[in-house]
Amino acid sequence: MKNIKFIWEYAKPYQRKGVMIIFHVGIYAFFTLVAPLIISYMQDNIISGIPFENAFLQQIVDAMGGISYLQEHLWIGSLMILFCYVCIGIAIYKRSMNGGYFSESFALHVRNHMYDHLQKLSFHYHKQKDSGDLIQRSTSDIETIRRFLATQLSEMIYAVMIVAIAISILFSRNVKLTIISICLLPFIMLASFIFFRKAKKIFLECDLAESSMTSVLQENLNAMRVVKAFHQEEKEIEKFETFNEAYRKKYFDLMHALGIFWSGTDFLGLCQYLIMMISGVYMALEGELTTGTFFIFLMYESMIIWPIRQLGRILADMGKVSVSIKRIKEVLEEPCEELEKGLCPEIKGDIVFDHVNFRYADDPRMVLKDISFHIPAGTKVAIMGPTGSGKSSLVHLLTGIYDYPSGSIQIDGVELRDIAKQWLRKHVQIVLQEPFLFSKTIYENIHLADIHAQKTDIEQVAQMASIHDTILSFDKGYDTAVGEKGVTLSGGQKQRVAIARTLLCKSPIIIFDDSLSALDTKTDQMIQHALSSLDHDMTMLMITHRISSASKADMIIVLQDGCISQIGTHEELLHQEGLYQRIYHIQQEGGIQDGRTGI
Numbered sequence: 001m002k003n004i005k006f007i008w009e010y011a012k013p014y015q016r017k018g019v020m021i022i023f024h025v026g027i028y029a030f031f032t033l034v035a036p037l038i039i040s041y042m043q044d045n046i047i048s049g050i051p052f053e054n055a056f057l058q059q060i061v062d063a064m065g066g067i068s069y070l071q072e073h074l075w076i077g078s079l080m081i082l083f084c085y086v087c088i089g090i091a092i093y094k095r096s097m098n099g100g101y102f103s104e105s106f107a108l109h110v111r112n113h114m115y116d117h118l119q120k121l122s123f124h125y126h127k128q129k130d131s132g133d134l135i136q137r138s139t140s141d142i143e144t145i146r147r148f149l150a151t152q153l154s155e156m157i158y159a160v161m162i163v164a165i166a167i168s169i170l171f172s173r174n175v176k177l178t179i180i181s182i183c184l185l186p187f188i189m190l191a192s193f194i195f196f197r198k199a200k201k202i203f204l205e206c207d208l209a210e211s212s213m214t215s216v217l218q219e220n221l222n223a224m225r226v227v228k229a230f231h232q233e234e235k236e237i238e239k240f241e242t243f244n245e246a247y248r249k250k251y252f253d254l255m256h257a258l259g260i261f262w263s264g265t266d267f268l269g270l271c272q273y274l275i276m277m278i279s280g281v282y283m284a285l286e287g288e289l290t291t292g293t294f295f296i297f298l299m300y301e302s303m304i305i306w307p308i309r310q311l312g313r314i315l316a317d318m319g320k321v322s323v324s325i326k327r328i329k330e331v332l333e334e335p336c337e338e339l340e341k342g343l344c345p346e347i348k349g350d351i352v353f354d355h356v357n358f359r360y361a362d363d364p365r366m367v368l369k370d371i372s373f374h375i376p377a378g379t380k381v382a383i384m385g386p387t388g389s390g391k392s393s394l395v396h397l398l399t400g401i402y403d404y405p406s407g408s409i410q411i412d413g414v415e416l417r418d419i420a421k422q423w424l425r426k427h428v429q430i431v432l433q434e435p436f437l438f439s440k441t442i443y444e445n446i447h448l449a450d451i452h453a454q455k456t457d458i459e460q461v462a463q464m465a466s467i468h469d470t471i472l473s474f475d476k477g478y479d480t481a482v483g484e485k486g487v488t489l490s491g492g493q494k495q496r497v498a499i500a501r502t503l504l505c506k507s508p509i510i511i512f513d514d515s516l517s518a519l520d521t522k523t524d525q526m527i528q529h530a531l532s533s534l535d536h537d538m539t540m541l542m543i544t545h546r547i548s549s550a551s552k553a554d555m556i557i558v559l560q561d562g563c564i565s566q567i568g569t570h571e572e573l574l575h576q577e578g579l580y581q582r583i584y585h586i587q588q589e590g591g592i593q594d595g596r597t598g599i
């Protein structure tokens, strides 16, 4: 019942079309059954002249001119049969149209709602969930329900109607032959139901084999540069062939099982048909059956055997539909991140960490331990430390993506978790280590940070990010399309476009998560120089591995194993024994001039 309600809600505004499916299937079933009846009456009562047992039918025939008139004008009967087939054609067309509207409307609304909801779910949720699974829920699961509504639903209604009405008519004609005609039908339906229940496992294995093969292909295409750089082509081909072969095997298993099922139930169906035919001929010879009635049995039998088999399949498939609905509901019922709830204080960029501890939900290890510091507004801070020491985790806390279990983080005196997330993210911008560019033009990629920005604003931030001249050197300038994941740009170029995009927000707090280290020292210095000449005050947190960059900061925080091991200015830390001094000496000695020190 809940599933019907779910489908009904999303099928708006085409719910009426759903009801019309039942009506048109009814018309289809009615005329499909009436056509053989007309032929039987023509044979028995018009041509052979057997009087009608039914007074109502006799009245209709009289109204049409009587039996002898119809005998002389047999084309009237043919015309009636033609009329039935025209009505069947129209009903099939209408049923398909309504099924299409109903199912497409459902799919459209659920897909939109899913996409909308996915945008509003927390980052934590997305991190925990497998993106492939979410894609499957938003596509294949919706498709399973759509297919059911578009075709299987009407097939099911048709099967129920045609079987129920045909068997009732057959009973009214000859009880004994009807019982003979349906004796194998329950077995056909049961065989079909059991088979498709059991076959679920094979279908699933086939789906999994296909998705594994697709993943290999996807990974290979994404990592084409690495594949070529390490001469992995042969190995990759071998790997793909293994998965392709596994998929072929599973598909063959499926075809084999389906082959056995279809031929087995075909055989049962034909046996049923044969039993009915032999019994019918025998009974007709004994005079228990008229030719017209026998004709009805022949026609109706073929009409009910295949829908019965189909009904078994649909009933088994309905399990899949309810599983899909459950999987979609699981996502839709997941609570959204409350982006607007909370305070919207004026943010200038004063940051205080007070005994903050932090660990990721799926990992018992403490990533940040007892972190305390104060960054006054407008300060430029460098964060250094060995890989895995917690630098990125620390700065990500400021964007409100994760919550901190203990301690306090305040921005301009307001507890960070009390600030509305949307407001916070508008004022705290981060340039990620691995920036992501959309498959749009460079202009659009920068412009999305502020839809009100003018072309001059975009050029200005591009200049600050030292990418303006590079963009102009492209044939299409700012209109250059950035390919899938920005592959038409080099890593450093992508990084600089991402920096320009972040600068366009003019946020009071800006974070560079190791994003400047990806650039050469000269570009890094140029960008930092441009940032220091900005006309608005900005607190800047910069994760870096370069002493040359850190030395220009007002404050340097050195993290080691999740704890602050040193904090101070370049001069102070230089005279302190510790990691900063060691890095300084390594870089001074010219070991690694351009970035990472191996810490």
Ligand SMILES: Nc1ncnc2c1ncn2[C@@H]1O[C@H](COP(=O)(O)OP(=O)(O)OP(=O)(O)O)[C@@H](O)[C@H]1O
Pocket: 127, 360, 362, 363, 367, 385, 386, 387, 388, 389, 390, 391, 392, 393, 394, 514
């Ligand atoms: N999303 C996550 N879920 C669970 N653990 C994580 C996650 N991100 C990072 N970690 C773990 O937290 C610790 C700190 O990682 P973090 O990325 O903050 O270090 P980092 O100093 O920025 O490293 P790097 O310089 O290599 O970027 C590491 O041990 C890492 O394995």
